[in-house]
Amino acid sequence: MKKNAKGVVGAVRTIAEPLAEELGYVLWDVEYVKVGADMYLRITIDSEEGITIDDCEKMHRAIDPLLDEADPIDEAYHLEVSSPGIERELKEDWQIEACEDWDVEVRLYAPLNGAKSYLGKLVGLNEAGEVLLAVEGQEEPIAFPRASIASLKTRFQFD
Numbered sequence: 001m002k003k004n005a006k007g008v009v010g011a012v013r014t015i016a017e018p019l020a021e022e023l024g025y026v027l028w029d030v031e032y033v034k035v036g037a038d039m040y041l042r043i044t045i046d047s048e049e050g051i052t053i054d055d056c057e058k059m060h061r062a063i064d065p066l067l068d069e070a071d072p073i074d075e076a077y078h079l080e081v082s083s084p085g086i087e088r089e090l091k092e093d094w095q096i097e098a099c100e101d102w103d104v105e106v107r108l109y110a111p112l113n114g115a116k117s118y119l120g121k122l123v124g125l126n127e128a129g130e131v132l133l134a135v136e137g138q139e140e141p142i143a144f145p146r147a148s149i150a151s152l153k154t155r156f157q158f159d
Contacts, residue, residue, distance in 0.1 A: 008032040011072035012041060019063055020045050025055065028084045029091070032073070039077040041067075044084050051083030090152045093125060099154055100124045106133055106144055107151045118142065119155065 009030045020027040025045040032041050045051055045059055060081040067079070090096050090104070104122045108115075123132035123141045130143040131152060 005032045008041070008073055011070070012043070012067070015066050015070055015072070016043055016063055019066065020059065023059060023062060025051070025059065028088070028095070032077075039073075039075055040080055041073065041077050042080045042082065044082055046084050056081040056083070086154070086156045088154050090122075090154065093129075096122065096125055096131065096152070103155045103157060104133065105151075105153050105155050106131065106149055107153075108144070108148050109150045110148065112142075112144070112148070118144075122154075 009032050012032070013027065013030045016030060017027045025047050027043070028046045029044040030042070031044075032039065034040075043059065043063065045055065047055070060079060063081070064079060067073070088095075088099075090099055100122055102122050104120065106118045106120075108117070110116070112118075118133055118135055120133040120135040120138075120142075123134050126132055126143055128143075128145075130145050131149060132141040132143055134141045
């Protein structure tokens with residue numbers, strides 16, 4: 001039975017999350033995507049100390065045999081393990097909460113007050129689950145409904 005990408009991601013997350021924790025990492029994301037003619041399983045890990053190439057290799061070596069045994073993917077694929085990087089996409093509530101007070105960019109599907117992109121400090125989430133962004137020149141944070149956000153990414157200002 002062929003699994004869709006969402007089913008693969010769920011199955012891999014079930015395997016990867018406890019393994020990442022056991023190794024001292026946080027499972028940041030799992031993606032199963034087609035790039036050109038090839039399929040890629042991308043596992044992203046993080047830790048408070050940051051992630052090195054050695055950490056990625058350690059996770060890769062640990063998860064590879066578990067994926068072979070569980071066999072959640074019916075086709076050939078490339079396995080990649082990486083860090084989320086300094087500029088990372090925030091998809092889940094816990095990721096947004098972990099990056100409060102960071103500089104972020106909110107990109108919208110449709111313009112709000114004439115703009116489709118906003119830069120500012122991530123305040124967090126309000127009770128309605130909207131993303132709150134403190135924008136320079138605005139007295140109050142701007143609330144963005146999740147359904148209006150095309151992407152939410154941290155931004156690093158290089159001096």
